[in-house]
Amino acid sequence: MREIRFYNTLGRTLETFVPLQAGAVQVYTCGPTVYGHAHIGNLRTFVFEDFLRRSLSYLGLEVTQVMNLTDVDDKTIQRSNEAGLSLDDYTAPFIQSFFEDLETLHVERAEHYPRATEHIPEMIAMIETLLEKGFAYVSDGSVFFRIAADDDYGRLSGIDLSQQMRGERVASDEYEKEDARDFVLWKAAKEGEPSWDSPWGLGRPGWHMECSAMSMKYLGESFDIHCGGVDNIFPHHENEVAQSESATGKPFVKTWIHSEHLMVDGAKMSKSLGNQYTLKELLERGIEPRAIRYLFVSAHYRQKLNFTFDSVAAAANALERVDKMRFRLASASENGGPSATITAAIERLGQDVANALANDLNASEALAAVFQLVRDVNKVIEQGAVGQGDRERVIAALADVDRVFGVLDPGDWQQDDDAADGLSDEAIEGLLADRQAARKSRDFAESDRIRDELQGQGILIEDTPQGPRWRRG
């Protein structure tokens, strides 16, 4: 098996990745908090995690992925109250919307999507363990993690809180903490809030606790990879490490992989700038989900990616380059045996893609390999040297690497209504025949009229020495 290297936030180095169990890999990915529709920044992260999942699988590992749904926290509670709905009724449409977005962007399903509200007993059990071991304390019906008891707190994020806040004893909100640095594991219920019964009275879990308890339930006390956006490094993931390792005495996560943020027009997305697009808003503006996925996948995950309408347009054009090669190939005639050039190009593609992915998911290099194939195949087509079985072999090679990218086959992204409206194949063939007749009699006004008519219907025509070809654009 090829050596896989990842950049581990824990230690901030590129290191060889060796799964805890040979041949299998466990991945926990922080999911959405379902108080609203996901914005495209959230979706970049989810698409990246999908890319990671597909890459691991492509490299021969069996993946078990868990993505949590945070369906109880300050925001979900506040907004459900404002809406006059129960927590479940309030979050349900956003959960549905989240899954629709994933589907639109062809994100593969994770193995588990645990919901916080369905794992309260596991969280309570873990908090009890922390209390028993002296890593937590109860205060006014809430439970806090005692950071002073955790020697290596700050290992993941590199933040040294002792310099900043130790001993200040700040009362945060209405909760009383021993130390300003301490974070909440269990929040006592306030008036009118949804709550669960616990040894400390009615309340609800803290956010960090949700992820620790659910990841351990599905992946065990120690597992391979934990992902999330960079903003989660501190405090969320730092706190997960603290509470998890304090509870079990074992290493929690081997490799932490964090993806950078999506920017919009060069700025961080924010409500005030009005650049917090949802996927549905972009679709309404006529942007193809396929181009969005390509854009997200084409940049390195640890690099900020600037989303602009120009950049999605460029992404769409890049995809078109692959589509056009496919199109030309499909109508190329076979001459002689398999092309040695194509054999070599296919061999090289597989190697280059796998190597690029194994090197900290270098998507740009992997895609460069795809375009290398496109160039090589184009040349063979141009030379009329496409041989027996070459067309199928190239399509199969593309399909093989597309297990990772999930964008290369336009057929996968066809709108249902595409074939329904517009001209039938037979009608198009008929018009093309008319056009050929007009061309033959040098009636170019007529032939151009037919071409324009077809183009008006979204049918693209290409004339070749072997005759015209067409496709739906």
Add this chain to the structure above:
RNA sequence: GGCGACGUGGCCAAGUGGUAAGGCGAGGGUCUGCAAAACCCUUAUUCGCCGGUUCGAAUCCGGCCGUCGCCUCCA
């Protein structure tokens, strides 16, 4: 203030000590009735700036300039 990331052609972007991938865009050519498509060629002697290490640096070290992120619940 603390911690961290980044600055590569018109735009996007790879590169982890050996002499600048790839995509978009642009220009020229071939082909074509004209287009379109494709193919070929061109588009960074240079990688923010200044020093240093080295036979050799975009890649390592130091300084400076600039952009950005995190610093208690935002992917």
